[in-house]
Amino acid sequence: MDLVIDEFYKSIPKKGQEVCGDNVEIIKNDQETIVVLSDGLGSGIKANILSTLTSKITVGLIDKQLPLIEIIETLIATLPICEVREIAYSTLAVLRLSQDGTAQIIEMDTPSVFLVRDNQIKEIEMQERELRGKTIREAEIQLNRSDRIFMVSDGVIHAGIGALLDFGIGWQGFARHVEDVVGRFNDLKNMIEKLVDICLAYYLMEPGDDFTVLGLSFRKKRKLTMLSGPPQDPKKDEEVVFELLEGPGQKIVSGGTTAHIVARELNQKVESTFDYYDKDVPPLMKIKGMDLVTEGLLTLNKVTDYLEKHKHGQLYPNGKDGASRLVRMLLASDYIKMIVGRAMNESHQSLNLPLELGIRTQVMNRIAGCLKKLNKDVEIIWY
Amino acid sequence: MKKLTVEVCIGTPCYLMGARELIDDMTELQNEYEDKIKFKTLHCIEERCENAPIVKIDGEIYEEMTPDKLREIILERI
Numbered sequence: 001m002d003l004v005i006d007e008f009y010k011s012i013p014k015k016g017q018e019v020c021g022d023n024v025e026i027i028k029n030d031q032e033t034i035v036v037l038s039d040g041l042g043s044g045i046k047a048n049i050l051s052t053l054t055s056k057i058t059v060g061l062i063d064k065q066l067p068l069i070e071i072i073e074t075l076i077a078t079l080p081i082c083e084v085r086e087i088a089y090s091t092l093a094v095l096r097l098s099q100d101g102t103a104q105i106i107e108m109d110t111p112s113v114f115l116v117r118d119n120q121i122k123e124i125e126m127q128e129r130e131l132r133g134k135t136i137r138e139a140e141i142q143l144n145r146s147d148r149i150f151m152v153s154d155g156v157i158h159a160g161i162g163a164l165l166d167f168g169i170g171w172q173g174f175a176r177h178v179e180d181v182v183g184r185f186n187d188l189k190n191m192i193e194k195l196v197d198i199c200l201a202y203y204l205m206e207p208g209d210d211f212t213v214l215g216l217s218f219r220k221k222r223k224l225t226m227l228s229g230p231p232q233d234p235k236k237d238e239e240v241v242f243e244l245l246e247g248p249g250q251k252i253v254s255g256g257t258t259a260h261i262v263a264r265e266l267n268q269k270v271e272s273t274f275d276y277y278d279k280d281v282p283p284l285m286k287i288k289g290m291d292l293v294t295e296g297l298l299t300l301n302k303v304t305d306y307l308e309k310h311k312h313g314q315l316y317p318n319g320k321d322g323a324s325r326l327v328r329m330l331l332a333s334d335y336i337k338m339i340v341g342r343a344m345n346e347s348h349q350s351l352n353l354p355l356e357l358g359i360r361t362q363v364m365n366r367i368a369g370c371l372k373k374l375n376k377d378v379e380i381i382w383y
Numbered sequence: 384m385k386k387l388t389v390e391v392c393i394g395t396p397c398y399l400m401g402a403r404e405l406i407d408d409m410t411e412l413q414n415e416y417e418d419k420i421k422f423k424t425l426h427c428i429e430e431r432c433e434n435a436p437i438v439k440i441d442g443e444i445y446e447e448m449t450p451d452k453l454r455e456i457i458l459e460r461i
Binding site: 256257259260270272273274276279282283285295296297298345 | 391393394395398399402403406409410422423424425426427
């Protein structure tokens with residue numbers, strides 16, 4: 001069975017701060033997913049810079065195939081110690097998860113990861129070693145396909161301090177919530193959202209520290225086929241629609257004229273709606289049998305904006321508009337087949353649109369480029 | 384009584400040229416005259432995109448529509 005690794009995180013800044021002092025860096029390739037979570041000392045911009053430095057350097061060195069322990073040793077030796085508090089300035093948690101389920105974990109001054117197996121927290125046996133005066137915990141484990149892993153910064157363990165609890169919920173306390181949430185939700189994104197809400201509630205919605213919840217799990221590969229634009233040769237309308245129907249997974253149609261072609265070939269009607277949720281994105285349409293039917297150019301340009309900003313592991317935009325929906329479906333898929341028609345749209349010629357906005361092939365190429373960067377398998381078929 | 388059918392095109396050119404404002408206005412008008420107006424959206428009316436936004440009122444096509452003009456025409460016809 002084709003499995004892929006899914007990962008999501010959410011970071012919340014301390015109350016009153018605009019940026020979070022925790023930082024997550026994720027790199028993915030066909031063989032493995034590497035996650036680095038770092039929590040900078042203090043909060044605000046300074047903490048953010050510290051944690052970003054730490055996680056970026058770590059991820060960069062891992063990408064250069066250096067052994068993890070060597071990387072951490074270099075980090076401890078080179079990164080400065082806070083003058084005021086005389087402690088190393090950020091924490092580090094690294095998880096290296098292979099496609100075959102082998103996980104290597106390394107932790108420095110950070111709460112232990114949570115492994116959930118059969119809806120129960122399972123303790124991981126960690127080895128400890130001293131490295132330049134710091135205690136490093138490490139483990140190598142074999143994960144089952146249904147296992148889930150959660151990583152958190154200490155703001156999660158301390159949730160409640162200054163609000164509901166004197167000493168925070170602690171590792172065990174949070175572990176109970178993890179078990180509960182994993183038992184109640186199926187979707188990893190929803191689990192992360194729920195766990196973040198729980199921490200916020202302990203803090204009475206005013207977090208006393210930055211905090212991050214990150215989760216990883218395996219899932220089956222998802223596929224999607226998308227059609228946008230009428231073919232250059234109108235005689236190929238039927239062929240294009242056939243290609244869409246034969247394509248794997250969910251079906252998306254983007255473009256008014258394209259929608260009409262699909263409907264005509266399928267003997268269906270295009271149903272237009274008039275609810276728009278974002279003023280830049282025209283309302284959705286409906287065609288029986290299609291999972292999503294959107295307007296073309298404006299929606300696709302907005303999709304490009306979203307995708308260009310998206311980083312591995314970030315939660316998806318939750319808007320109800322066509323572009324947010326399309327982005328969610330693209331991000332949730334691993335294989336994306338794009339069928340792109342290159343006919344010149346006469347109706348757009350009168351608008352004198354800027355070149356980059358007006359050319360569908362360019363927009364679709366940009367979307368495909370973003371998706372490939374996010375490690376998705378993209379195939380474009382031009383008509 | 385037969386309702387007046389108002390169809391606003393929401394193709395890309397029409398949307399860019401102001402169909403959204405027409406939708407806002409129509410939603411408001413429909414709430415006001417629920418028993419007299421039937422409001423719909425549709426796609427690309429007879430390729431008149433160069434004169435967007437296009438509105439069809441009981442089958443009759445109006446070009447370069449603005450919310451004020453649309454309101455005036457509708458109020459005259461109901």
